[in-house]
Amino acid sequence: LAALATRQWATEAERSRRDAARAVLACLTAAAILLIYAMNTYFAPQSSYGVHVLLLTALAACAVFAACLMPQAVLRAIGMAGAGLVVLLAVPADIAMTRRPRLECLVKLRTSTNARCVDLLSCLMDWDRDGFAPPFIVGGDDLAPFDRSRPAPVLARTVESGTQAPLTPRRDVFGDAIATPNILFLTLDACRADVVAPTAAAETPLGKLRPATPVLDSLAARSASFDAAYAPSAGTEDTFNSLFSGVLPPGNLAGMDPERFMAARLMRRGYAVRAWVDDPHFDRAPWGFPAVAALAPADARRMMIEAAAFLGSRPPGRPGFAWIHVMDLHSEVLNPLSLDAYTRGSKVRAYALALSRVDSLVGMLLGALRENGAVNRTLIALSADHGEEFGEHGHFHHNLALYEPAIRVPLWICGPGVQARPLGITASLEDLYPTLLQAAGVDPRPTQARSLWPVLNGTAPPIETAHYSFLPHRGFSRRYAAWARPEHGQAALIDAQSGHKVILRIRAETWEAYDLRRDPLERNNLAGDRLGWPDSMLASLEAEVARYGR
Numbered sequence: 001l002a003a004l005a006t007r008q009w010a011t012e013a014e015r016s017r018r019d020a021a022r023a024v025l026a027c028l029t030a031a032a033i034l035l036i037y038a039m040n041t042y043f044a045p046q047s048s049y050g051v052h053v054l055l056l057t058a059l060a061a062c063a064v065f066a067a068c069l070m071p072q073a074v075l076r077a078i079g080m081a082g083a084g085l086v087v088l089l090a091v092p093a094d095i096a097m098t099r100r101p102r103l104e105c106l107v108k109l110r111t112s113t114n115a116r117c118v119d120l121l122s123c124l125m126d127w128d129r130d131g132f133a134p135p136f137i138v139g140g141d142d143l144a145p146f147d148r149s150r151p152a153p154v155l156a157r158t159v160e161s162g163t164q165a166p167l168t169p170r171r172d173v174f175g176d177a178i179a180t181p182n183i184l185f186l187t188l189d190a191c192r193a194d195v196v197a198p199t200a201a202a203e204t205p206l207g208k209l210r211p212a213t214p215v216l217d218s219l220a221a222r223s224a225s226f227d228a229a230y231a232p233s234a235g236t237e238d239t240f241n242s243l244f245s246g247v248l249p250p251g252n253l254a255g256m257d258p259e260r261f262m263a264a265r266l267m268r269r270g271y272a273v274r275a276w277v278d279d280p281h282f283d284r285a286p287w288g289f290p291a292v293a294a295l296a297p298a299d300a301r302r303m304m305i306e307a308a309a310f311l312g313s314r315p316p317g318r319p320g321f322a323w324i325h326v327m328d329l330h331s332e333v334l335n336p337l338s339l340d341a342y343t344r345g346s347k348v349r350a351y352a353l354a355l356s357r358v359d360s361l362v363g364m365l366l367g368a369l370r371e372n373g374a375v376n377r378t379l380i381a382l383s384a385d386h387g388e389e390f391g392e393h394g395h396f397h398h399n400l401a402l403y404e405p406a407i408r409v410p411l412w413i414c415g416p417g418v419q420a421r422p423l424g425i426t427a428s429l430e431d432l433y434p435t436l437l438q439a440a441g442v443d444p445r446p447t448q449a450r451s452l453w454p455v456l457n458g459t460a461p462p463i464e465t466a467h468y469s470f471l472p473h474r475g476f477s478r479r480y481a482a483w484a485r486p487e488h489g490q491a492a493l494i495d496a497q498s499g500h501k502v503i504l505r506i507r508a509e510t511w512e513a514y515d516l517r518r519d520p521l522e523r524n525n526l527a528g529d530r531l532g533w534p535d536s537m538l539a540s541l542e543a544e545v546a547r548y549g550r
Contacts, residue, residue, distance in 0.1 A: 022069055025069055026066060026069045029062050029065055029066040029069065030066060032058075032062050033059065033062045033063060033066065036055050036058050036059045036062065037059060039055055180269075180270075180317070180319050180440060180441050181319060181377050181378060181379045181415060181416045181417075181439070181440075182311045182314060182319045182320050182321070182322070182374060182377055182378040182379065183266075183271075183319070183320075183321045183322070183378070183379050183381070183436055183439065183440060184307070184311060184322050184324070184369075184378050184379070184380045184381070185321070185322070185323045185324070185381050185432075185436065186324050186326070186362070186365070186380065186381065186382045186383075187323070187324070187325045187326070187382075187383055187384055187385055188326050188328075188329055188358055188382070188383075188384045188410075189236065189325060189326060189327045189328075189329055189330045189384065189385055189386075190329045190330045190331065190384065190385075190386060190387065190388040190398060191329050191358075191384035191387070191388075191409060191410060192205070192384075192387040192388055192405055192408065192409065193227075193228040193229075193387065193408045193409050193410050194405075194408070195210065195351075195355060196213065196216050196217075196220070196355075196410050197213070197216060197217045197220040197221070197225075198220060198225060198227075198422065205348070205390050205405075206348055206351065206352050206355075207348075209348055209349055209352040210352060210355070211352055211353070211355055211356040211359070212356075212359075213355060213356070213358075213359040214359070214363075215359045215360070215362050215363035215366065216358075216359050216362060219362065219366070219380075219382065219412060219414070220410075220412050221420075222414055222420050223380075223382075223412035223413055223414035223418070223420055224412070224413050224414065224418050224419060224420055224421060224423055224455075224456050225410075225411070225412045225421075225422050225423065226410075226411040226412070226423050226425060226426060226427045227422075227423070227424060227425060227426050228408045228409065228410065228411070228426050228427075229383055229408075229409050229410070229411035229426065229427045229428065229429045229431075230407050230408060230409075230426060230427070230428050230429065230467035230469060230494060231384070231385065231386045231387070231406075231407045231408075231409055231429045231469060232248055232249060232428065232429055232430050232468070232469055232470065233249060233386070233407075233469055233470055233471050233472070234386050234387075234398050234399050234400065234401065234402055234406040234407055234469070234471050235385075235386060235398065235399035235471070236385045236386065236399075238253075238470070238471070238472060239385040239386055239429065240286070240287055240385060241253070241256070241287070242429070242430045242433075243262075243385075243429055243430055243432055243433060244261045244262045244263065244287040244288060244433065245260050245261055245262075245287070245433065246260075246262075246430060246433035246434060246444065246446075246447030246448060246449050247260075247447070247448055248430060248448050248449075248468060248470065249470040249472065249489075250470055250472065250489065250545070251448075253472055258288055259288075260288075261287050261288025261289075262287075262288065262433055262436065262437060263275075263287065263288035263289045263290075263321065263323075264288040265288075265437060265442055266321045266437070266440055266442065267290075269440060269441065269442050270317075270318065270319070271319055271320060271321045271440065272310075272314065272318065272319075272320045272321070273289060273290065273320070273321045273323075274293075274307070274310050274320065274321070274322050274323075275289045275291070275292040275293065275322070275323040275324075275325075276292070276293045276295065276303040276306065276307055276322075276323070276324045276325070277292055277293070277294055277295070277303075277324070277325040277326075277327065278295050278296065278297050278299060278300040278303055278325075278326060278327050278328070279294060279295075279297070279325075279327045279330075280294050280295065280296050281294070282294040282325070289323070293306070297327065297328070300326065300328065300357075300361055301361065301364060303324060304324070304361055304362075304364045304365040304368065305364070305368055307322045307324050307365065308365055308368030308369045308371075308372060308374065309368070309372070310322055311369065311372075311374045311378055312368075312369065312372030312373065312374040313372075314374075319440070321440075324365070325385075326358055326361060328354045328357050328358050328361070329351060329354045329355060329358060329388065331347070331350075331388070331396070331397050344390065344391050344396075347390065347396060348390060351388065351390075362382075376416075377416060378415055378416075379413070379414075379415035379416060379417070379418070379436075379439055380412075380413070380414050380415050381411075381412070381413045381432060381435075381436065382410065382411070382412045382413075383409055383410060383411045383412075383429060383432070384409035384410060385409075386398050386399070386406055386407060386409065387404075387405050387406045387407060387408055387409055388405065388406070389401075389403065389405045389406050390405065392405055392521065392522075393522070399471070401471070401490065401503075402469050402471055402490050402491070402492035402503050403503075403522050404516070404520070404521075404522060407469050407492070409429065411427055411429070411432075413435075413452075413456055417439065417456070417457050418456045418457065419456065419457060419458045423455065423462045424462060425462040425463065425464050425496065426464065426467065426494075426496045427452060427467075428449065428450075428465075428467045428468070430448070430449040431449045431450055431451065431452050432449075432452075433447055433449050434447050434449050434450065434451035434452075434453075435451050435452040435453050435456070438451050438453040439453055450465070464496040464497045465496060465497075466493060466494060466495050466496065466540075467493070467494040467496060468491070468492070468493055468494075468541075468544050469491065469492040469494075470489060470490070470491045470492075470545070471489050471490040471491075472489045489506055490503060490504065490505050490506065491503070491504045491506060491541055491544070491545045492504070492541070493537055493540060493541040493544060494516070495537065498517075498533070499515060499516040499517035499518075500513070500514070500515060500516070500533050500534075500537055501513070501514045501515075501516055501522075501537075502514075502527075502534060502537045502538050502541050504538065504541050504542065504545070506545065511527050511538055512525045512527050513525065513526040513527040513529075513533075513534035513537065513538070514526060
């Protein structure tokens with residue numbers, strides 16, 4: 001199309017200088033469109049949403065400018081050619097996405113730009129800079145102007161509304177008498193299991209770039225440490241939907257009763273609940289939490305100090321539940337004008353530097369807990385919402401596929417009642433729902449997860465089980481319930497005892513099978529081989545999707 005337009009302009013340029021200038025501008029605009037499109041295509045697999053917004057805005061502006069330069073005859077030709085291309089390429093494109101899961105992942109990622117554009121618009125229209133957009137913007141809830149003379153509290157006063165009478169130890173329906181300790185749940189966004197102890201020394205993808213992490217290593221050594229935990233999904237929102245509700249996807253994607261969430265149940269038992277995250281754009285009241293202190297990344301140290309002070313201030317019989325979500329390992333928005341942004345090494349270096357910062361932050365938190373005396377009466381659980389891909393399967397970031405780097409995360413638990421030792425098994429991250437509730441003296445039922453508390457306190461032997469993950473395919477909608485059928489997306493089933501794994505792309509009707517013990521990098525797809533176990537595991541996975549989708 002650019003060649004057609006350029007040839008037309010070159011013909012008319014012989015008649016006047018004005019047409020010649022228009023031809024030059026048209027050629028430069030066409031070159032800019034191609035360059036911007038190429039850059040946007042390159043950055044698509046890295047999920048750099050901010051870069052997408054900027055590049056797509058520039059792309060649209062160049063396209064409008066090019067259309068204004070085109071003569072009427074060229075416009076007609078381009079319109080007819082465009083309509084023909086839509087018809088001719090629609091079917092091949094659909095077939096290509098069906099046969100190439102990577103292409104489908106890329107298209108899925110690009111549609112996420114719609115949501116990020118809404119977020120950018122909300123930020124731009126936050127006139128008083130109080131962190132809230134006007135109500136008429138999607139997701140906006142700015143009901144009052146920002147008053148600088150009255151700084152907003154870290155949390156709303158309703159946090160303590162769930163506090164009841166002091167708790168006393170009781171006999172849980174699952175086992176022995178359990179005290180009511182403070183609970184500190186620390187999640188490291190995008191932390192892979194193979195970048196921290198105990199597996200980092202032999203398997204880390206960071207290589208020589210992996211920094212020393214003495215605090216994390218020490219915490220793992222004095223914890224009941226699992227070999228790894230499998231996240232119920234490869235994205236933050238979907239993982240926490242399951243972790244804080246005990247309900248697996250896709251059954252929880254249409255919405256959950258707020259009273260079912262872990263925070264709400266702990267408040268009914270007398271726990272004071274607080275939450276912190278070093279991301280100012282985080283949801284302010286998610287998953288049953290009355291409010292979340294969404295701080296800027298520069299305030300991460302303040303976040304740790306406030307959390308330690310909160311737990312240290314709890315009186316006897318009035319425990320606290322603190323959730324801290326650390327975003328430092330999450331991918332930054334890449335700069336397309338920087339040459340380092342086009343290399344895998346730059347991404348690995350950035351991740352390694354962030355891991356060093358995380359170790360320092362965790363050290364500050366634990367040090368503050370030791371100083372105020374709360375560390376000995378606090379149950380600490382450390383994990384992650386998902387992992388991070390470093391190009392192992394053609395793309396970076398996460399929330400794209402259910403390969404091991406994206407869903408295999410660390411899980412360490414220490415504190416009152418926990419026997420510190422390597423457990424030598426894997427777990428499912430949603431198991432933390434009944435585990436933490438049982439540790440707090442709350443009956444966790446009903447739940448689709450299993451409690452790890454008997455394993456942690458030594459009353460039950462560690463046993464490997466199967467693990468299930470589901471990654472929704474939302475398309476243009478931010479709400480998965482907008483789809484007519486909830487069976488769209490990807491699902492994975494991991495048999496931890498045998499090391500076998502299957503991944504099913506439900507909409508595309510394609511699947512993969514891997515023997516993780518012989519092929520931990522998931523390079524040799526065994527789907528279709530006459531081995532027996534891939535077909536049987538696929539049938540089991542399809543049954544799991546149907547069961548959890550009810």
